Every structure is written in structure tokens, then in C-alpha cells.
Amino acid sequence: MARLVLLSETAGDFSGAFPNAVRVEMKSFPDGESYIRIPENCKGKEVLLIHRCYPSPNDNLVKLFLMLDAIRSQSPSSLRAFVPYLPYARMDKSVKEGEAVSAETICRMLKSLGCAELITLDCHFIKKGAGIHEWAGLRIRNISAADALLAQLRKKAPGALVISPDQGASYMAKGGKSMKKVRGEYGEMGGATYRHVAKFEADFDVKGKDVIIIDDMVSTGSTMIKAVKVLKDGGAKRVFCAATHGLFLNNALEKLVEAGAEETICANSIVSPAARIDAAALLREAIG
Numbered sequence: 489m490a491r492l493v494l495l496s497e498t499a500g501d502f503s504g505a506f507p508n509a510v511r512v513e514m515k516s517f518p519d520g521e522s523y524i525r526i527p528e529n530c531k532g533k534e535v536l537l538i539h540r541c542y543p544s545p546n547d548n549l550v551k552l553f554l555m556l557d558a559i560r561s562q563s564p565s566s567l568r569a570f571v572p573y574l575p576y577a578r579m580d581k582s583v584k585e586g587e588a589v590s591a592e593t594i595c596r597m598l599k600s601l602g603c604a605e606l607i608t609l610d611c612h613f614i615k616k617g618a619g620i621h622e623w624a625g626l627r628i629r630n631i632s633a634a635d636a637l638l639a640q641l642r643k644k645a646p647g648a649l650v651i652s653p654d655q656g657a658s659y660m661a662k663g664g665k666s667m668k669k670v671r672g673e674y675g676e677m678g679g680a681t682y683r684h685v686a687k688f689e690a691d692f693d694v695k696g697k698d699v700i701i702i703d704d705m706v707s708t709g710s711t712m713i714k715a716v717k718v719l720k721d722g723g724a725k726r727v728f729c730a731a732t733h734g735l736f737l738n739n740a741l742e743k744l745v746e747a748g749a750e751e752t753i754c755a756n757s758i759v760s761p762a763a764r765i766d767a768a769a770l771l772r773e774a775i776g
């Protein structure tokens with residue numbers, strides 16, 4: 489069966505891993521709405537659509553929905569989407585009555601638009617690690633960047649102790665330790681509700697040791713920055729940071745350096761100066 493790989497404008501730099509990929513035509517109408525055209529007929533083909541949904545997650549999700557629907561309408565034999573960083577994955581439950589559980593909404597939308605499998609990296613709400621999972625009816629193939637990130641940092645710190653800043657990312661620490669992250673009260677950040685990290689609890693000793701902290705993402709950096717400080721205060725020799733997705737909001741990358749991080753690396757699921765791991769290579773490894 490012929491495979492057709494389609495690349496959106498946000499995934500253009502993945503073309504090296506998929507030299508025969510076809511680019512989706514994308515334009516903006518004068519009012520800001522998106523024009524999408526799939527330039528090759530998808531009928532009977534195994535279609536893999538590759539699209540980054542960050543930055544501008546709302547815009548890029550709409551583009552994803554339009555592309556999927558346009559492909560589905562041509563009756564491909566199968567339709568998968570590779571979205572290396574899935575936006576809204578952290579909104580996977582409601583805390584206050586009436587809140588949208590956005591992660592489920594997005595998954596239901598993707599499923600209803602014909603996406604038979606979403607392929608993504610270290611999806612926040614999947615705490616079991618790499619493999620095939622189901623969420624809100626959507627089949628999700630979760631690929632983990634943990635091995636690649638750790639291999640990269642172990643070149644510099646071979647004997648480093650690997651830890652995750654919370655239980656949620658413990659699978660990424662590959663048998664290492666996990667700290668307990670205690671969140672504070674709900675507050676405001678950039679007009680949105682946000683729970684700051686109040687403290688970390690750890691029942692292990694880092695004195696004189698090199699440590700690698702690994703997590704699924706650095707967003708505002710609250711988690712990673714505080715974790716670095718706690719470990720440095722605990723006497724760690726060098727602290728390295730690894731995260732699959734580097735959003736690095738509010739100058740988080742610079743703040744990590746100020747906090748004492750030796751180096752911070754992530755995957756290119758999001759374009760950033762700290763990207764060292766190629767998401768397209770991980771995808772190729774996972775699906776051939």
C-alpha cells in the first residue's frame with residue numbers, strides 16, 4: 489500500500505526524514521482565516537500528516553482539523569497524524585466545576601475527523617510511557633524521547649543520578665528517583681489560572697553528585713527552575729535538565745542558567761535553541 493506523507497508549513501524542517509513528503513498548501517485569507525489544500529489525491533493511500541501545533545496552538549489546531557477533514561473526504565485507506573507536542577494535554581481533568589476538559593475535547597475532535605491514530609511525544613496525560621494508548625476514544629501512539637535525551641546528557645555526565653521532578657514523569661527517569669512536587673494555591677499567570685510550585689520533597693541524597701532532571705515539558709519553567717535550586721541547595725555537583733517539549737515561556741531558558749543548570753536540552757517537537765533531539769528521527773524509528 490502506498491504511503492503518502494504530508495507536511496504542513498509548521499513541520500517543514502522534518503522534510504529531511506521524509507524526502508518524498510508532499511507539502512500541504514496553506515494560506516491566510518485577509519481576515520485571518522486559513523486556506524488549506526491537499527495537493528495530492530489521498531484515495532486508497534496510507535496517509536501520515538505531520539504538523540506542529542505550537543506555537544499558536546489555537547490557530548494550529550484549527551489548521552489540523554481542516555487538513556484532517558480535507559484528507560478524510562478523499563477516502564484514504566488510513567489516516568494518522570504526527571503532532572509531536574499535543575496542546576491542551578495538561579487540561580486533562582477539571583478542578584473547578586464547569587471547566588472544559590480540553591484534552592478530551594481535542595482527542596474527540598481528532599477521532600471524529602478521521603484520525604485513526606495520533607502519534608505524539610511524551611503526551612502529558614499518558615503516565616505509562618511509550619506505547620499504544622486510548623484517550624477519549626482516540627488511539628494514541630506515544631513515543632518517548634527520554635532515552636535519546638538521557639543518552640545525550642550521559643555523554644557529559646556518565647554517572648549522573650536521574651530524577652523526575654514529579655511522579656507523572658517518573659517513567660522518563662528510567663528507574664531513577666522521583667521528587668514529590670507540591671503545588672500551591674491557584675493564582676494568576678498571564679491572565680490564566682496557574683498553580684505555582686510550592687515545594688519539592690525528596691528522600692534521596694544528591695550531595696556531590698551529578699544529577700539529570702527529566703520531565704515531559706518546560707513551560708513557564710516553575711517546576712524545572714525550582715527543582716534545580718532544590719538540588720543545588722542539597723549539594724548536587726552539576727545539574728543537567730532534559731525535557732521533551734521546551735516551551736520556555738517567560739525567559740525560562742535563561743532563568744534555568746541563573747538557577748545553576750549546567751545545560752538544558754529538549755526535542756524539536758517545539759522549535760527552540762535547546763533542541764538537540766530530532767522528533768522526526770524518533771518517529772521514523774517508531775513507525776519505519
Ligand code: R5P
Pocket residue numbers: 578653654656657703704705706707708709710711712
Ligand atoms: C507537570 O505535571 C508537568 O510534567 C510539568 O512538570 C509542568 O507542566 C511544567 O510546567 P512549568 O514549566 O510551567 O512548571
